[in-house]
Amino acid sequence: MHVTGTVPPSAPAPQETPAAPAPAADTEGSANPAEDPTGGSGRHARHFGLPVATALVMGNIIGGGIFLLPASVAPYGTVSLLAFGVLTVGAIALALVFGRLAQRDPRTGGPYVYAREAFGDFAGFLTAWAYWITTWVSNAALAVAAVGYLDVLIPVSDHVWTACLAALVLQWLPALANFAGTRYVGAVQLVSTVLKFAPLLLVAVGGLFFFDPDNLGPFNSSGGSSIGAVSAAAGLLLFSYLGVESAAVSAGEVKNPRRNVGRATVIGTAGAALVYLLGTLSVFGTVAHGRLVESSAPFSDAVNAMFGGTWGGWAVALAALVSMTGCLNGWTLLSAQTPYAAAKDGLFPAAFARRRRGVPTVGVGVTVVLASLLTVYNYTAGSAKVFETLVLVTTFTATVPYLLATAAQIFHLVSGRGELVNRRRLVRDAVVAAVAAAFSMWLVAGAGYAAVYQGVLFLFAGILVYAVMAARRQRRKA
Template identity: 50%
Template sequence: MGGPVGDSPRSGLTSDRSPPGDGAAAGQDSEPGKLSLAQATALVVGNIVGTGVFLLPASLSAYGTVSLLAMVLVTVGAVALAVVFGRLGARIPSAGGPYAYARDAFGEFTGFWTAWSFWLTAWIGNAAIVVVWVNYVNYFLHWDSAGGQIAIALVGLWLPALINLSGVRNIGTFALVTTVLKFIPLVFVGVVGLFFVQSANFGPFNATGGNWAAALSTAGALALFIYSGVESGTIVAEKVRDPRRNIGRASVYGVLICAAMYLLSTVAVFGTVPYERLPHSTAPFADAINNMFGGGVGGGIMAACAIVSGVGALSGWIMLVAEMPLAAARDGMFPKAFTRETRRGAPWIGIVVGTALTTAAMLYNYLGTDTGFDAILLIATFTTVIPYFFSACAQLYWLVTGARRIQGARLGRDLAVCAVAILFAFWMTYGAGKDAIFIGFLMLLVGVPVYIWVKSRRGEYGPRETTPTTD
């Protein structure tokens, strides 16, 4: 296992001493075929806001209004992570994001493990998105058989895959359009709904009947899922214009936009749907619209929004499923086949393999046991923690080893942000549960033989000649 590779020509990682805003970076600002700041921000927002937000208020309401406090605390942690990713992205504007940061700070094996963990998270998480997406499509089609649901899911998975295969420019445009379309109704509920809020609709502060701190932690564990994707801009750094400047801005802007929407819309739904009904609602935003204006049009509107949201999220995450192994394969950490790209720069091997694995997980959901897939999703939650934790620790490592020349209040601020991000990662681990941690760790261990195989293919392992010695 190698050490830090900050100046390694093979790795493509940028040295800490590279001046921000140099001529090359500035020239990228007008480079065609790359994501603008608006498109990169839309990618972050689109990946964070999937289909889960449309069910979030119902899930949180079961714990009482303490869940609103949990959302605020989780938002603080997500913003801290976004700031950390922004600092790392400006210093190491390389594709792979968390993989590149972990490898630069702790060596190639840690980098590989980070890439492996994120890759597991991404393709398993896509199966979760498409399963929820199918439920909203069936609001209109009513294809309730397993075969019908699988057919819908296949369209939902492979249509975004084809969009990714068509090139990065189409991905950016699609992310921007779908983000705008899904934000309109959510912002509408979050802003207009505040005028219809009735205090009687809010439930008790702690609806569990137990310790309020335990309820806070459990609600926080649910809320943790909604910010997955904050690292999206860092993973596609090489496809972003002026990455030193725009990665951090896109990450922070994306989280703040999502945070405002999440908090406003959740408060509005809590205040417009009676507490006795909300925990049992399968379409809380639709119920909120119906309570605000009467009639039954809310369900159709919100189902359409969830469909758009899901397709946009799947498109962005399929991109990340391919980009992470692409970056690792270029450094010799993943099989070389993942470096193959189309003439439009689409990593087609990663797209096809990732989507195929997601398809397998989706099929297991519809053809396997009723509880097996839920357990897999909790495992994916744990594997999400690994890239977050090592990224935050990479920034902390750089701050405390003297590599940074900035002192005083600014150094203290960055250390505080790192501490919040690391604690946030620990909280995510706690929320996943001990069973998911155990099985997730076993899945991480499966990556070790893969790492050995890749190293052997590079000729780095094998018999070595030794010179006999005499006493």
């Protein structure tokens, strides 16, 4: 999920351990049995199979970033394709780590569950808190970015309140799908993933037939060393893979999670990587390098170069809008799943553990309200730079769950807890965990000093919340 690179110029661009859970949040469904007698199941709640779980991963990774990525990295030359390859290796390593962790503990919550089981309540809370911040701030950013593409189809940005209303509608429609139940969440995610992949594959695959090597430009056009160019390009691409944890976070809603979470995570990440790489390569080969560097709609330019005419802008705008709506749908569900898991353990307020039709409705409601307030603030205050800073903060907060989950895997490997006596597999898992840890640290470095500084402040605010929740749990035990 790449947010900061997807936005238009006007609006810059997400358990239980053996300890007993809190009494007020110990049910799988609603806190009030009469309110949800099915315990969160029923005809509106449906477990995701492998296809939908894979679509959730791919849909959350591929937001709107792909529509601007080729132009973003073009100034560095084709060396940026090498950066893509390096990042893909790191992202798949992280996906493999999540798959192994889900085999060990396939409960809803993903990184939160893994961190808490390995390191205790405090690490679990920090993971849940950081991930929750990431999801609702990123949702606001995605909605604002989507308005820029909607404006190409229907002019809405002439007035601030019209644009703001459009951004709010784009947030609340996915939220309503979530309130309707996991059955509808899965349907929306699957349909939106298919619809957005049609135009992407048109360019990614069709563009190869119109490929002209003369359009590629120099291998390294940055003016510096190739290693420096790879690092600089990677700095723009690092956050394109946020979302690899999607299936793990929703493991409790996946059929046969020990088997399907890992497969969906790896297949979804690899699929997203393939679309990224082929799409960027095709655009590089169909649009002249000099024009691509200045392009604000590289996929539109590629379609126009392939087939002529000017309809590419409309097609890409529609694809981007569908892509971001699907991304919002998936991230809205994820934004509620981690607080739900933490609330069942007494680390978040008990209300977050209420669930209807398979969806933690309180978490969805709180998340969409917070994202809506942030959106209104962005439009009414004209605080584009402030909003951009907040979005950059999410790129740091997202790495906290990644690092702690990877650390949990390393902990299990070193301690030998629950590991098969298979030296070859142990070595393989250790290498994968080391690559995933390096990838996560690279994400932290790529966020920048300002984002890390602001993100730490967000984490410290969470410590105060943890102090209150820990005190309440202690008082119950007394």
